[in-house]
Amino acid sequence: MRASGAWVALSAAVWLAALVAIPFLGVEVIRPADLLGGDPTAAVVFWQLRLPRVLLGLLAGGALAISGAGLQTLFRNPLAEPYTLGVASGAALGAVVAQQFAPPSAELAIPVVFVAAFAGAAAVTLFLLMLARGRFGFETATLLLAGIAITLSCSAVILLLQYLADFTRTFRMVRWMMGGLAVVGYREVIWAAPWVLAGGAVLFSQRWTLNQLLAGEELASSRGVDLRRLRLWVLGVTSAMVGALVAVTGPIGFVGLIVPHILRRVTGHDHGYLLPACLLGGGAFLAFSDLAARVVMAPAELPVGVLTALLGGPFFLWLLIARRS
Amino acid sequence: MRGAEPALLRLAGAGWSAGGRSILGPIDLEVGRGECLVVVGPNGAGKTTLLRLVSGLLEPAPGAIFWQHTRLAALGRRQLARRIAYVPQLRPSRIPLSVAQLVLLGRYPHMARFQLAPGRSDFAAVGRALRRVGLEALRDRPVDQLSGGERQSVFIAAALAQEAELLVLDEPTTHLDPSHQREIARLIRSFNRDLGRTVLAATHDLNFASLIADRVVALRAGEILACEPPASAMRPELLERLFDAPFEIVRGGARPMTMLELADP
Numbered sequence: 001m002r003a004s005g006a007w008v009a010l011s012a013a014v015w016l017a018a019l020v021a022i023p024f025l026g027v028e029v030i031r032p033a034d035l036l037g038g039d040p041t042a043a044v045v046f047w048q049l050r051l052p053r054v055l056l057g058l059l060a061g062g063a064l065a066i067s068g069a070g071l072q073t074l075f076r077n078p079l080a081e082p083y084t085l086g087v088a089s090g091a092a093l094g095a096v097v098a099q100q101f102a103p104p105s106a107e108l109a110i111p112v113v114f115v116a117a118f119a120g121a122a123a124v125t126l127f128l129l130m131l132a133r134g135r136f137g138f139e140t141a142t143l144l145l146a147g148i149a150i151t152l153s154c155s156a157v158i159l160l161l162q163y164l165a166d167f168t169r170t171f172r173m174v175r176w177m178m179g180g181l182a183v184v185g186y187r188e189v190i191w192a193a194p195w196v197l198a199g200g201a202v203l204f205s206q207r208w209t210l211n212q213l214l215a216g217e218e219l220a221s222s223r224g225v226d227l228r229r230l231r232l233w234v235l236g237v238t239s240a241m242v243g244a245l246v247a248v249t250g251p252i253g254f255v256g257l258i259v260p261h262i263l264r265r266v267t268g269h270d271h272g273y274l275l276p277a278c279l280l281g282g283g284a285f286l287a288f289s290d291l292a293a294r295v296v297m298a299p300a301e302l303p304v305g306v307l308t309a310l311l312g313g314p315f316f317l318w319l320l321i322a323r324r325s
Numbered sequence: 326m327r328g329a330e331p332a333l334l335r336l337a338g339a340g341w342s343a344g345g346r347s348i349l350g351p352i353d354l355e356v357g358r359g360e361c362l363v364v365v366g367p368n369g370a371g372k373t374t375l376l377r378l379v380s381g382l383l384e385p386a387p388g389a390i391f392w393q394h395t396r397l398a399a400l401g402r403r404q405l406a407r408r409i410a411y412v413p414q415l416r417p418s419r420i421p422l423s424v425a426q427l428v429l430l431g432r433y434p435h436m437a438r439f440q441l442a443p444g445r446s447d448f449a450a451v452g453r454a455l456r457r458v459g460l461e462a463l464r465d466r467p468v469d470q471l472s473g474g475e476r477q478s479v480f481i482a483a484a485l486a487q488e489a490e491l492l493v494l495d496e497p498t499t500h501l502d503p504s505h506q507r508e509i510a511r512l513i514r515s516f517n518r519d520l521g522r523t524v525l526a527a528t529h530d531l532n533f534a535s536l537i538a539d540r541v542v543a544l545r546a547g548e549i550l551a552c553e554p555p556a557s558a559m560r561p562e563l564l565e566r567l568f569d570a571p572f573e574i575v576r577g578g579a580r581p582m583t584m585l586e587l588a589d590p
Binding site for chain 2: 205212214216219222269270
């Protein structure tokens with residue numbers, strides 16, 4: 001348990017390092033002297049472009065990772081996360097529908113996109129719950145197949161909407177669907193922060209209850225765990241967080257799969273350690289991934305969602321294969 | 326029956342049905358404080374349903390279950406869990422926790438909802454429970470690396486850490502070799518006799534029941550055929566009615582031992 005605490009502390013250190021170091025780094029490295037010396041370009045790049053981008057990455061990565069950790073315990077399935085369960089796709093479809101019906105020139109207000117994205121995420125979540133209540137239960141294969149089916153269906157509808165949309169909108173949608181953190185200023189950060197912090201606090205408050213699930217639902221409920229309430233809380237909170245983030249960053253996949261899986265190996269399954277480690281480690285992971293995405297194809301910038309998907313796809317396959325043996 | 330003191334637990338016409346088919350009862354049954362009651366019966370007799378009703382996992386319909394004077398349904402989930410600890414038979418095949426972590430889970434009903442970390446009393450209870458089942462040496466071992474007998478002991482330790490008055494055990498010795506069966510029987514007896522706590526267990530192992538029970542409840546197709554001390558419950562005609570198979574008594578006395586008879590009588 002002492003070791004678990006040390007890993008949480010290490011996650012915090014990496015998180016801080018990401019926050020402090022990454023805004024200086026990129027194709028153009030900003031030296032602290034430039035910033036202090038009052039170089040106006042450096043100041044704009046640092047304060048208006050890079051720092052908000054890092055902050056958004058820290059928030060989004062942390063939220064995706066704790067959502068993944070919570071869903072994995074709830075469904076007793078190490079492959080569950082917002083992306084593989086189709087929750088993120090539902091949110092994306094909601095957001096695309098909202099953008100489709102907006103006037104082509106105007107940028108939609110974040111809360112409008114959020115409500116649509118949240119509705120999409122919540123609809124998928126409710127569908128999964130209904131499926132689990134039926135005769136299938138929380139069976140691994142059924143759940144993942146349902147997630148794939150939901151993702152494919154949502155993608156099909158999104159493609160249809162893109163086909164019907166005009167050129168400007170199509171470009172915006174395609175770009176947004178790749179998932180990225182390219183923001184200017186703090187509007188998106190200020191929007192996302194309360195959702196992530198509140199969601200993290202709620203999940204953390206459920207850590208003992210989530211631990212109970214590790215010994216099985218029968219024992220958990222005999223010890224006083226209200227399973228229905230726990231499911232509603234976890235699913236509600238993850239839908240809200242994913243909806244809020246998808247509305248500003250687009251869907252970013254596999255962070256919720258990779259990060260909890262790796263951290264569980266070092267901190268153990270106790271949610272008192274796992275959830276804080278995921279919030280910090282997931283944030284740092286996405287922030288550093290975004291740094292890599294910015295420089296790897298310089299001068300072009302890769303959307304970070306493309307990079308995490310490139311990493312996550314093989315990782316997911318490896319997990320599937322390794323679990324069999 | 327036991328003077329003025331009400332039964333610790335009382336089932337009053339309690340039953341349960343699923344899909345229009347009656348699984349259990351309605352039955353009447355009283356469990357006295359400090360008693361060791363063992364339910365025996367064939368597969369599908371309703372033993373597990375009875376234990377799940379008593380543990381509050383199912384709500385009886387029709388009828389009611391009382392903890393002393395209070396209906397179980399009127400007690401909060403945590404209040405109930407501080408009185409009744411359940412050791413189910415079916416559990417996840419993989420549990421990614423250490424022995425001490427799993428036993429600590431039993432402290433859940435004693436922890437405040439927003440408690441920051443388990444307290445000193447929680448760790449003390451875990452230590453006591455592990456000592457009682459003799460697994461202190463394995464406290465940091467992953468549960469998945471234990472033998473079947475050790476695993477069962479750990480789950481019983483978790484129930485002991487719950488510090489409940491009534492311990493409910495479902496098939497505690499199934500799949501265990503004789504030496505581990507003996508270990509579990511001794512554990513249950515010491516919990517019952519030394520600590521004075523109440524035990525309700527279900528098994529289809531007649532000899533195990535005879536070894537530990539104060540009274541044996543014979544349950545068949547959801548109905549109680551008899552509820553008597555082992556000495557009188559272990560009689561061939563009752564056992565044959567219970568299991569549809571002939572038995573012979575190979576040793577009599579207060580705790581009779583029985584054996585299946587292969588030849589037709």
